[in-house]
Amino acid sequence: MDSLTQIVLGGALAAAVAPPQHRRAALLAGVALGTLPDLDWLVLLPLGLDPVDNMTWHRGPSHSLFVLIALAALMWAAFKRLGGRVAESPVRWFWAIQLALVTHPLLDALTVYGTQLWWPLPVSPTMWSTLFIIDLAYTLPLLVACVLAWRRRDGRGSQRALVLGLALSSLYVGWSFVAKAQVDRAADQALAAMGLQDAPRFSVPTPFNTLLWQVVAMTPDGYLTGQYSLVADAGPVRLDPRPSDVQAMASVRDFPAVARLRWFNHGFMSAREVDGQLVLSDLRMGLEPDFTFRFVVAERDGDSWRAVAPTQAPWPTDTIRRLPEVWHRIGSPEPTP
Incomplete structure (x- = not known):
């Protein structure tokens, strides 16, 4: 805190x-x-x-x-x-x-x-x-x-x-804790309907409140994200698929920095290649796609990856600008796709 x-x-x-x-x-x-x-x-x-x-x-x-x-x-x-x-x-x-x-x-x-x-x-x-x-x-x-x-x-x-x-x-x-339990039940329902009842998942409150929550679940080819308002939503959480370079993640999983991050964040991170560099994002903090902690951990070396000294990408500024939409979402149900 x-x-x-x-x-x-x-x-x-x-x-x-x-x-x-x-x-x-x-x-x-x-x-x-x-x-x-x-x-x-x-x-x-x-x-x-x-x-x-x-x-x-x-x-x-x-x-x-x-x-x-x-x-x-x-x-x-x-x-x-x-x-x-x-x-x-x-x-x-x-x-x-x-x-x-x-x-x-x-x-x-x-x-x-x-x-x-x-x-x-x-x-x-x-x-x-x-x-x-x-x-x-x-x-x-x-x-x-x-x-x-x-x-x-x-x-x-x-x-x-x-x-x-x-x-x-x-x-x-x-x-x-009561609020989180309600959100987790809604997330479990959604994942069970998708055949992903065993998928690693977590829920976390959005900034400054316990009424609107973000849900993230890991999948074999990426991850799912969704929001759930205890005020406006009912039924399962709507979860949308997000891409992640799972092959690159598998290639670098034993690099010391990656192993340390995986231990620290319980594996809740995504990977993407940006200008020949592999960027890992901690999915637990920030609003999709503006995650707070992003690290460059490897560089492209032909068809493989070479470990580099980790550097941290600048903190996103869009999260602050998006706060009004967070407060609006608390009282507005998730639109149907």
């Missing part, structure tokens, strides 16, 4: 758990802890990694539950040893620190990017894909709660605001 959301979640949790007389200090501590895992870029940047490694190592060790649980315990022990507020109320501060840190990767896992919750275990990143990376319906209750908690300091109204903000944001997360 975006930095503001992580900050207010960490702040709200720490302030709600810590003793009332420590609320402002806990709020500040939670803000710092809530953003700490995303500072992994300070480590990655000096390493001079290529774009594929940069993408796939972000939300890596710094987002591991094993690492963060241990780090939180060490921080708690260190501050307790120093005395002060943590020593005054060690149990409450233990949980305040743990929750502010550990909920960061759990919240990130709700997006489609991929979060390595179980690093160093060799499993693909977790992507529950129930929330878009920025969603004000989740963030605003927490932001308001943090502001009220800061202004009212140790009053009862402060605690009520924090509990209410956390409850509303948690209910929204629960709704996002």
Whole structure:
């Protein structure tokens, strides 16, 4: 999720758990802890990694539950040893620190990017894909709660605001799972009718909402995409075929950068040749055909492909211009072909 959301979640949790007389200090501590895992870029940047490694190592060790649980315990022990507020109320501060840190990767896992919750275990990143990376319906209750908690300091109204903000944001997360389940059922119906019931697929909310979803399914000769509005659509999702150079993809699948991407994005990517270069697009982020992450990974070498140092194509700008059509589509049913 975006930095503001992580900050207010960490702040709200720490302030709600810590003793009332420590609320402002806990709020500040939670803000710092809530953003700490995303500072992994300070480590990655000096390493001079290529774009594929940069993408796939972000939300890596710094987002591991094993690492963060241990780090939180060490921080708690260190501050307790120093005395002060943590020593005054060690149990409450233990949980305040743990929750502010550990909920960061759990919240990130709700997006489609991929979060390595179980690093160093060799499993693909977790992507529950129930929330878009920025969603004000989740963030605003927490932001308001943090502001009220800061202004009212140790009053009862402060605690009520924090509990209410956390409850509303948690209910929204629960709704996002319900919404995703509805979309997945509609996608399953469509794929079963096409004889593709076993096709790898995923659904993800479109920008800033949980009412309009994008569905992608992989096929032997490419992939399918469709949109489904929980407001306007009924029945199966309409899925349209999209081309992908599956032969080229098969030829380069063992190139290190391609293997790393395939592990990271669960194989949800397409390939196309552009001016003698092979461009792979991560199908999980962006709106068809303007996908956010596109990488050049190989060059044509006669009838085969030669691996090159990965480079990232510029981010598409059309996605921003297409936002009005996204909002319009929420209330408009999918036109029949």
